[in-house]
Amino acid sequence: MNTRKLESIRKTLESRISQLQAGIATQNRTLTEEDLSGRHADLADSAQFENDHQLWAGLNHRAHLSLSELRIALKRIDQGEFDECCDCGSKIEERRLLANPTTKLCIVCQEDLERETSSLRFRA
Numbered sequence: 001m002n003t004r005k006l007e008s009i010r011k012t013l014e015s016r017i018s019q020l021q022a023g024i025a026t027q028n029r030t031l032t033e034e035d036l037s038g039r040h041a042d043l044a045d046s047a048q049f050e051n052d053h054q055l056w057a058g059l060n061h062r063a064h065l066s067l068s069e070l071r072i073a074l075k076r077i078d079q080g081e082f083d084e085c086c087d088c089g090s091k092i093e094e095r096r097l098l099a100n101p102t103t104k105l106c107i108v109c110q111e112d113l114e115r116e117t118s119s120l121r122f123r124a
């Protein structure tokens with residue numbers, strides 16, 4: 001992959017990271033303000049608060065997962081391994097990387113993995 005494309009992917013990854021970080025910060029602030037305002041003071045609201053909190057924790061967890069995937073992708077660019085499959089070491093197709101810059105597997109390994117996970121699901 002050429003440098004210009006790599007740099008544009010790097011910019012995309014960096015802007016997604018800052019968006020996610022801003023989103024996490026906003027969610028944290030909203031929750032704290034609601035705590036302080038005592039909106040959830042009575043029992044009925046405390047159940048609602050529990051729901052909100054679980055929903056928020058789930059979103060937060062996913063946001064952190066995406067953040068770490070994005071950071072790994074950036075590191076792979078820095079180390080010049082961005083288009084190498086981390087399983088078999090062959091080149092990952094460029095259009096695959098453009099469509100999904102956080103992918104670490106070539107199409108063959110990805111399909112193997114999906115077959116494995118779906119057969120595990122089938123057995124379970």
Ligand SMILES: [Zn+2]
Nearest residue numbers: 085088106109
């Ligand atoms: Zn592979």
